[in-house]
Amino acid sequence: MKANRLHEVRVMYYDVVIFDAASVALGIASELKKKRKVLIVNRTSMVAAEFINSYKPGRNWEEEPETDLAKSIAEKLRAERLITERAAHFYAAGPVFYKAYSDLGVDLLLETEILSVEKAGSAFEITIYNCAGFGTVKTPFIIDTTDEGFCQEKSLNCLLVNKDKAAVFPAVSMQGADFFPTHDEIVNSVIMRYHCPPDASLAEARHGLIELWQGRPEVLSDWKIASIGLYFDITPRAVQEVGQTKCIIPASSYDNPLAAVDAGVKVGRRLADDL
Amino acid sequence: MIYRYLRGGAVHEEKAAPEFAQHFDLIVAGLGTAGSYAALAAAKEGVSVLGIEKNSGIGGMGTFGYVDGYYYGVEGGLHLEIDQQAEAMREEMFVTDVEAKKYIMEKQLEDLGAQLLFEAVVTGVFLEGKTVKGVSVFSQGKLSNYSCNILIDATAEADVCAMAGCELECGRDSDGKTRPYTSVKISLTKEGERTRTNHDSGYINQYDPVDLSRGIVWAHACQLLEEFHNPQNRVIFIAPQIGIREGKRIVAEHNITMEDVLRGNFASDPLFFAYADFDKHGKDHALETETLQDWYVACNLSTVCFSVPVSLKSLIPKGYKFLLVAGRHLGVDHDTASLVRMKRDLHKCGESAGVCAALAIKKGVEPAQVPYEEVKAILEETGCFNDAHFVPPRFDDRYRRMEIQWLQDPEEIKTQLSTDMPGIALYSCKLLGAKISENLKDWLASEDEMLAKNSTIALGITGDPECLPYLREIVKNRDSFYYKDCRRTNQLRSAIAIYLLGKLGDAESVPLLEEILCSETEFEREMYRDHLEPNYMFNSNRNFNEVYFQIISQAAIALTKIISKNPSIRHKGLAILQAAFRDDRHFINTTSLPPGTFEYESVNNIKNYVESFCRDQLKV
Numbered sequence: 001m002k003a004n005r006l007h008e009v010r011v012m013y014y015d016v017v018i019f020d021a022a023s024v025a026l027g028i029a030s031e032l033k034k035k036r037k038v039l040i041v042n043r044t045s046m047v048a049a050e051f052i053n054s055y056k057p058g059r060n061w062e063e064e065p066e067t068d069l070a071k072s073i074a075e076k077l078r079a080e081r082l083i084t085e086r087a088a089h090f091y092a093a094g095p096v097f098y099k100a101y102s103d104l105g106v107d108l109l110l111e112t113e114i115l116s117v118e119k120a121g122s123a124f125e126i127t128i129y130n131c132a133g134f135g136t137v138k139t140p141f142i143i144d145t146t147d148e149g150f151c152q153e154k155s156l157n158c159l160l161v162n163k164d165k166a167a168v169f170p171a172v173s174m175q176g177a178d179f180f181p182t183h184d185e186i187v188n189s190v191i192m193r194y195h196c197p198p199d200a201s202l203a204e205a206r207h208g209l210i211e212l213w214q215g216r217p218e219v220l221s222d223w224k225i226a227s228i229g230l231y232f233d234i235t236p237r238a239v240q241e242v243g244q245t246k247c248i249i250p251a252s253s254y255d256n257p258l259a260a261v262d263a264g265v266k267v268g269r270r271l272a273d274d275l
Numbered sequence: 276m277i278y279r280y281l282r283g284g285a286v287h288e289e290k291a292a293p294e295f296a297q298h299f300d301l302i303v304a305g306l307g308t309a310g311s312y313a314a315l316a317a318a319k320e321g322v323s324v325l326g327i328e329k330n331s332g333i334g335g336m337g338t339f340g341y342v343d344g345y346y347y348g349v350e351g352g353l354h355l356e357i358d359q360q361a362e363a364m365r366e367e368m369f370v371t372d373v374e375a376k377k378y379i380m381e382k383q384l385e386d387l388g389a390q391l392l393f394e395a396v397v398t399g400v401f402l403e404g405k406t407v408k409g410v411s412v413f414s415q416g417k418l419s420n421y422s423c424n425i426l427i428d429a430t431a432e433a434d435v436c437a438m439a440g441c442e443l444e445c446g447r448d449s450d451g452k453t454r455p456y457t458s459v460k461i462s463l464t465k466e467g468e469r470t471r472t473n474h475d476s477g478y479i480n481q482y483d484p485v486d487l488s489r490g491i492v493w494a495h496a497c498q499l500l501e502e503f504h505n506p507q508n509r510v511i512f513i514a515p516q517i518g519i520r521e522g523k524r525i526v527a528e529h530n531i532t533m534e535d536v537l538r539g540n541f542a543s544d545p546l547f548f549a550y551a552d553f554d555k556h557g558k559d560h561a562l563e564t565e566t567l568q569d570w571y572v573a574c575n576l577s578t579v580c581f582s583v584p585v586s587l588k589s590l591i592p593k594g595y596k597f598l599l600v601a602g603r604h605l606g607v608d609h610d611t612a613s614l615v616r617m618k619r620d621l622h623k624c625g626e627s628a629g630v631c632a633a634l635a636i637k638k639g640v641e642p643a644q645v646p647y648e649e650v651k652a653i654l655e656e657t658g659c660f661n662d663a664h665f666v667p668p669r670f671d672d673r674y675r676r677m678e679i680q681w682l683q684d685p686e687e688i689k690t691q692l693s694t695d696m697p698g699i700a701l702y703s704c705k706l707l708g709a710k711i712s713e714n715l716k717d718w719l720a721s722e723d724e725m726l727a728k729n730s731t732i733a734l735g736i737t738g739d740p741e742c743l744p745y746l747r748e749i750v751k752n753r754d755s756f757y758y759k760d761c762r763r764t765n766q767l768r769s770a771i772a773i774y775l776l777g778k779l780g781d782a783e784s785v786p787l788l789e790e791i792l793c794s795e796t797e798f799e800r801e802m803y804r805d806h807l808e809p810n811y812m813f814n815s816n817r818n819f820n821e822v823y824f825q826i827i828s829q830a831a832i833a834l835t836k837i838i839s840k841n842p843s844i845r846h847k848g849l850a851i852l853q854a855a856f857r858d859d860r861h862f863i864n865t866t867s868l869p870p871g872t873f874e875y876e877s878v879n880n881i882k883n884y885v886e887s888f889c890r891d892q893l894k895v
Contacts, residue, residue, distance in 0.1 A: 010283065043394075045491045045515050053512065076499075081506065094513035095460075098495035110488040111329070113396060113413055129398055129413060130484040131432070133281025159511055161370055163467035186509040187463045202331035203381065203393050210378050213368055226370040226463060227511045230331060230339075 014039040014107070015275065017126060017139040019114060021047040021101060022251030025145045027264020028271070029106045030069050035272045039107045039137060041114060041128060048097040049231040050147060050251040051090045051260075055157035055191050056233040057180040058256035061088040067265040070258045073100055077258075087183035090257055091159065091227075097257070117142065124245070141275055143247040143267075150236040150250045155193035156205035158213075158228040162188045170219045177212060189226065193233060202230065247271065276408060279438050280399035284482065286440060293401055295409055295422040299325040299390070300636045301629075302410060302423040304397045307335020308618055309601035309625030310429025311380055312353055316629030318387035319353075320653075322636045325421055326384065326391045327412055330516065332377045333384075333391070335431070337618055341459045341471065341514035343373050347551035347580060347671075348619025352626045352659030357383075371469045400426070400438045406596045407439060425597045425632045425642065429625060432481060433523040433604040441592035442526035447609045449562040450884050452478055454555060454613060455873050457518035458494035462508035472503055473518060475556055475873035478880070481519050491517055493871050500868070502818060520556065520603075520616065527606020528643070529588035533566050536581050536611055544647045545584030546627035546654060548664040549620040552580050555613040558814070558824060558877045561832035562884055565778060567610045571764075572829075573736050573771050574701040578672060578761040579679060582665045583615055587642060587650075590628050596641050601628035626659045674762040674811075681706055685714045692718065692729040698760035704733040712739050719745055728768060735775035743781050746772045750787050755805035755822045763814050769802075770825035777833025780840030784833075785848060791830040792855035798823065798864045819874045824865045828881045831855060835888045849889050856882045 015036035018025045025040055026048065032038050046053045061083055065071045076096045077083045101108060112130040119125075126137040159182075162169075169179060169190045180191040194209040206228055213225060236250035249267065254260035278291035300322035303314045311333045314326045330339045337343060357379055364375035384391060395414035400407060401422070409422035428435035433443055446453045455475040462470050476494035480486040495513045497503065529542060533553075553571060555563070560572050571577045589606040590599045600606075601624050603616040630653050635642040654660035669678045682688045682703035688711065691700035704711050715737070718730035728749055734742035753769035773791075776784040791797055803823045806815045815821035831852065838848035855861070861882070866874040 045517070047492070053515070089509070091512060092510040094510070095495055095498040098492050098513070099499055102492045102496040107485070108488045108492065109484050110491050112484060115413060115418070129396060131434075131482055131487055132284040132484050133438075134398070135283060135484075161463060161467045165465070184509060186465050186507070187467055189463075189509075201393065203391075206332065206374075207378060207381070210368075210374065216368075224370050224467075225368055225374060226467075226469070227461070228374055230512075230515060 011136045011138055012039070014137060014139045016141045016143060016271070017041060017124070017137055018143045018145060020145045020251060021108060021110065022050055022145040023048045023097070023257035023260035024249055024251050024254065024264035024267070025143070026097070026100055026104065027067070027069060027261040027266075028143060028268040029104060031265055031268025032272050033104070033106050036275060039109065039139075041112050041137075042108070042110050043113055045110045046230065047101050048093070048257055050234065051257040052094050052097060053091070053229055053231040054233040055091050055159055055227075055229045056252070057191050058088050058090050060255045061258065063259070065258045065262050067262050069100075069265055070261040073097075073261060074258050081185070084185065088256065089182065089184065093257065141245055141247070143249065145249050145251040147232070147234045147236055147250045147252045150239045150248075151198045151232075151234050152237045153195070153235040154198055154200075154232040155195045156202070156209050156229055157191055157193045157233045158209060159226045160190045160192055160223045161226040162223050164188065164222065167222060169223070172217055172219060174212065174216065190223070202232070205232070242267070242271075277402050278399055278411070279402060279440060280411070281438055286438060291401060293409065293411075293420045296419045297325075298422045299323045300424050301325070301427065301632050302327065302421060303427045303429055303629075304410065304435045305335070305429035305431060305602065306333045306391065307429065307431060307602070308337055309431075309621040309628070310427065311335070312622045312625030313427045313429055313601045313629035313632070314384055314389055315353055315380065315387075316626040317633040318384055318389045320630060320633030320637070322633045324384070324389040325423070326389055327395050327397055327410075327414075328391070328393050329396050331393050333380045334373075334377050336516060336518060338373050338377050339514065339516040340518050341373060341461055342473070342518060342618065343371055343471070345619050346554070346617055348617035349548065349550045349664045350619065350658075351661055351664065352547070352623050352654070352657050354619060354622040355658060370463070370467065397430075397435055397438075400435055402439060405594055407598045410435070424636045425599065427599045427601050427628050427632055428604070429601040429628075431519070431522060431602045431604060433525055433600065436525055436592050436598070436600060436604070437523065439592070439595065439598060441595060441598075443523040444526060444609070445523045446521075447563060450880060450887070452562070452880060453521035455557050456490065456494065456520060458498060459514035459518060460498045460503070460510060461512055461514060462505065462510045464508050470508055472505075474503055476517070477871055477873045477876045479517075479519065481522055497872065521609070521612050522604060524604050524612060525592045525600055525606050527589045528591045528593055529586060530606040530608060531583060531585065531589055531611050531615070532608045533564070533610035536583055536614070537566070537570065541584045542586035542588065544586045545660070546587055546631070546650065547585055547620065547623035547659055549583040549585055549615040549617065550580060550664070550666070551614045551617045551620070552578050553610065553613050558821070559828055559880045561774070561828040562880060564610055568774060569705060569736060570702070572766050572774050573732065574705065575698040575758040575760045575766045575771070576702060577764040578670060578675075579668050580671045581614060581668050583611070584665065585615065585624065587627070587631055590624070590631075591643060599628045599632060599642055601625040623659045626657065627654060630654060672762055675760075683707070685711065689714070689718060689726065692733060693723055693726040695725065695758055696760045697729045697732075697758060701729070701733050701736055705736045708737050712737055715739075716741060732768065732771055732775065735772070735779065738779065740779060743776070743779060743783070746776050746781070747784050747787060750776065750784065753802065753826065755802040757813055759812060762811060765813055767822060767825050770829045773826065773829040773833050777829070777836040780837050782837055782841040782844050785837060785844060785851070788830045788834045789851045791826060792834070792851060798860075803864070818868050819866050820864060824877065827861050827865075831881050831885050835885065838892065845892060849892055852885050852889055856885055
């Protein structure tokens with residue numbers, strides 16, 4: 001085959017392309033799809049990873065969501081006892097968010113890298129790479145919910161567990177880490193946040209976290225790592241730009257995934273009318 | 276030099292004069308189950324290694340797929356030391372050894388000077404003729420080129436081989452489907468112990484980005500189904516890497532077939548021995564090859580384990596130089612792919628490929644030119660290769676642990692055919708063929724019903740048409756009796772009889788098959804309510820009527836075979852098949868689970884095959 005066949009391969013056209021299958025993207029797409037052809041491109045196989053796979057503790061989950069989509073997700077999380085009066089276990093909410101994405105009815109490409117984004121006339125030409133190789137997507141509007149470019153602070157979090165249900169997590173301090181109780185009614189667990197430089201890779205941060213825990217004080221010896229995040233807990237800079245052709249909304253800007261879905265729905269409604 | 280890459284699923288090629296950012300003796304594409312050990316083994320031999328991995332760490336299904344235990348395979352090789360170190364680290368600081376394995380292997384590779392690119396993908400390959408010279412890689416937001424002496428494709432999906440233009444095979448002959456895939460959910464019990472649920476999630480085409488995405492989302496969403504739900508435990512995450520059991524396989528310098536495995540036709544220069552049963556997972560056996568069905572269905576020997584020697588020739592794509600594979604995409608047929616895929620075996624596959632590559636690099640020759648004895652000596656040192664790993668076929672589980680001796684003596688065969696565990700005798704009859712036919716015919720009239728019916732099955736397996744009236748009688752008086760040779764995957768004798776009627780092309784059985792497939796009252800038979808509860812011996816559960824599925828799936832496919840062999844009944848046969856699947860009856864009678872689930876799709880695979888068969892026949 002000759003190289004010029006490159007141009008014969010079909011280009012995909014969408015009204016809107018959303019980068020990352022985040023919680024906020026779910027809300028945005030749920031509204032935009034009513035009027036626009038939408039594609040979500042996600043680098044990994046994880047959805048809503050900024051809360052679920054980051055072990056981000058989240059805040060203000062007791063506040064009642066405003067939109068129907070966020071309310072329906074909250075209802076499922078309560079039914080699964082992933083939200084209680086005392087606690088929220090968003091890291092366990094993977095199946096609920098996968099179900100929400102399954103029901104969304106929007107084109108979704110997981111495990112797809114975005115290689116480049118270039119302006120081509122009034123549209124963007126996006127080069128993607130996935131299991132089918134290179135591909136091209138054209139769109140007049142991009143919504144970027146990725147976090148990494150807007151990172152102000154980040155940590156790699158892990159879930160610590162003590163088999164002794166009655167054990168109390170001791171009041172210790174470890175340089176570079178802090179701890180959050182999970183108030184879990186099933187397992188005695190604590191979330192540890194290991195703070196790392198904004199440019200650290202996941203592998204580097206994971207090694208740092210493990211080495212920190214290897215040197216933990218004796219009083220923590222019965223606390224074991226059950227799982228380490230596969231996504232950073234990110235505090236992004238206060239960024240939210242809605243332009244004529246591009247919208248930037250870092251996924252980790254919200255207190256919890258329900259608030260993110262709520263915010264996404266509102267953005268989606270506005271854009272559906274404006275675009 | 277040429278540059279080959281995938282675009283829109285097709286291979287493209289252009290002339291290239293690349294600038295390489297760096298040269299490595301060896302590039303390992305994919306640092307999963309096999310690739311991680313390929314990189315480690317090669318780095319230990321002192322060659323420079325670049326490892327490229329799409330995940331954010333090493334280990335593949337064992338770490339990012341969280342399949343942290345072992346199913347068969349034989350201990351030995353570099354993985355033993357890693358496992359021991361990981362176990363010690365787990366005791367000190369982890370609930371499981373998954374994170375420990377990642378950390379230990381990554382650190383060892385770094386200490387050995389290997390360069391690892393995580394969250395990176397190979398996007399193209401540079402070749403001179405059929406010799407691989409390097410790759411292009413997307414990592415950290417940019418594309419870079421790296422050159423190498425040898426490349427090991429350890430992607431599991433044969434990604435680099437596909438780009439390089441190697442000849443590949445995929446799926447089964449009947450409908451192209453590969454084995455079902457899984458979603459793995461990790462939970463903690465209230466005691467803080469790790470527990471894992473993985474259920475077959477249906478079927479996926481991992482080479483189609485839309486279907487791959489659908490499959491991932493669907494499988495993880497299904498964790499909400501009541502069947503997989505346990506509110507007593509705390510889910511801590513869903514493994515990000517789904518468990519895909521089969522994909523494209525290379526056409527190698529030597530491909531290992533199931534016939535080879537059954538007959539013991541093996542390579543004389545093995546690098547390691549794989550060891551497992553034909554762990555095929557799917558329930559739609561009727562769509563598999565006759566070789567597999569004779570073994571798995573007709574002789575009910577599904578859980579018998581085999582040692583399979585794997586030589587370097589099965590790791591070299593046919594016609595290519597300086598390119599090896601390590602992983603489940605090695606040169607095996609679809610049937611054998613279900614056996615040569617266990618984690619320990621693929622660790623060894625990687626280790627072997629890494630050693631061969633390193634020796635070839637040091638000698639400046641192709642991997643195929645490295646003296647076998649030199650490779651073997653290194654692999655023996657680590658325990659990756661050990662003559663004692665080769666064992667004769669055997670049952671090897673807590674239900675039954677025994678070496679298999681094929682029978683020659685008619686009296687011994689008769690004795691075993693008089694039991695509900697006749698599998699060894701049945702396959703012995705297949706091996707003996709006409710030599711045992713007269714004995715079997717004598718036993719057909721036995722007053723011992725077990726002996727008479729099992730002799731009918733045995734005669735059918737030998738291909739003797741005298742069994743046909745007796746087979747029809749078994750099907751006419753069909754029941755829920757199943758053989759008990761194995762744990763879990765035992766087969767119904769009535770379903771076996773149906774399979775044999777199809778295999779022998781028996782046109783006279785068409786009315787019987789029509790009754791099974793089309794009668795409104797078929798499902799009212801008591802037999803379909805005999806084994807509804809989960810059962811260690813019979814693979815039924817609350818949401819899958821195994822008895823009904825075995826019978827109707829075999830009946831439908833038997834009828835397609837009979838039509839193919841008897842053109843005179845084509846019109847009638849096709850009408851039966853079309854009537855059989857004109858409504859959802861067979862779905863409803865088999866499972867209450869929705870479309871997309873493994874259970875539903877098992878029926879759907881049969882339906883789709885039948886519809887495709889009918890379309891093809893109507894074109895004739």
